[in-house]
Amino acid sequence: MKEKPILAMMYDFDRTLSPRDMEEYAFIPGLGMSAKEFWSICNQTAIRHEMDGILAYMLEMLRLSEGKQLVTRGTLNDVGRHVELFPGVGTWFSRVNAYAASKGLQAEHYSISSGIKEIIEGTSIAGEFKKIYAASFCYNEKGVPFWPATAVNYTAKTQFIYRINKGVLDINEDKLLNEHMAEEEKRVPFSRMIYIGDGMTDVPCMKLTKENGGHSIGIYHTDREVAEGLLRYDRVDFIVPADYSEGSEIEQTVFRLIDEMAGQLEEEEHE
Numbered sequence: 001m002k003e004k005p006i007l008a009m010m011y012d013f014d015r016t017l018s019p020r021d022m023e024e025y026a027f028i029p030g031l032g033m034s035a036k037e038f039w040s041i042c043n044q045t046a047i048r049h050e051m052d053g054i055l056a057y058m059l060e061m062l063r064l065s066e067g068k069q070l071v072t073r074g075t076l077n078d079v080g081r082h083v084e085l086f087p088g089v090g091t092w093f094s095r096v097n098a099y100a101a102s103k104g105l106q107a108e109h110y111s112i113s114s115g116i117k118e119i120i121e122g123t124s125i126a127g128e129f130k131k132i133y134a135a136s137f138c139y140n141e142k143g144v145p146f147w148p149a150t151a152v153n154y155t156a157k158t159q160f161i162y163r164i165n166k167g168v169l170d171i172n173e174d175k176l177l178n179e180h181m182a183e184e185e186k187r188v189p190f191s192r193m194i195y196i197g198d199g200m201t202d203v204p205c206m207k208l209t210k211e212n213g214g215h216s217i218g219i220y221h222t223d224r225e226v227a228e229g230l231l232r233y234d235r236v237d238f239i240v241p242a243d244y245s246e247g248s249e250i251e252q253t254v255f256r257l258i259d260e261m262a263g264q265l266e267e268e269e270h271e
Helices: 036-047 053-065 073-080 089-102 157-166 202-213 226-230 249-270
Strands: 006-013 107-118 131-139 147-150 195-197 215-220 238-241
Touching: 006 089, 006 157, 006 249, 036 053, 053 131, 053 147, 089 107, 089 131, 089 249, 107 157, 107 238, 131 157, 157 195, 157 202, 195 202, 195 249, 202 226, 215 226, 215 249, 226 238
Parallel strands: 006 107, 006 195, 107 131, 195 215, 215 238
Antiparallel strands: 131 147
16 A cells, blocks of 8 residues: 655654743752753853753753762653643644545654653653654663763754655664655655744754745744744744644644645646
């Protein structure tokens, strides 16, 4: 049986699917400090060492935890269980899947985040993603992190869009990713991609998707002004409130885009 054309739904995580940075729900409180204090220390570390900001906060997660809380793959997964989600996120994926299927498309969902992969893996929606691309640690035989495995900053995020585009999903496969591939051989054309994010750190992914024929959507929770800036400077096609409930603005927007994709595929079949 021929595989249905794929729709790739790609999401930032923090402040896109969840109201706050994932570390703020259980990890940072376990350090006995406020989120503001933690992020200030991380910023100072990055400046002092001329260090990538993602690597800086990963370092401080481990350093500041010494003598205060145990950090293992398991404890990070447990942090994910405390992460709150925006309204409707829990049923969002099944609704998109069903609507896409009704239009002859197969929806796939991807997380592309600068947060911690192991925390996302502990959330209630982890199983909805075909692939979770995020910062992660190397672990010893006891499950204790000792070195960063992957650091995903805002420009590094774009490589994962190319991976989805070509179907080269294995993060360790670089040769095939960088080889030339004819457009008709690519697994998911940009025209069937939707990127959803909340702010300036998503701009490279938003622009890459949009400028290559896909669509980008800006989410806003408490700060609509940032989203309006994304729209004003042509980084996104739409801005919508952070509400994924049935009948919400983002659902209506995504369903309209699915309709357009289905219509385009039908036209191509009759050419």
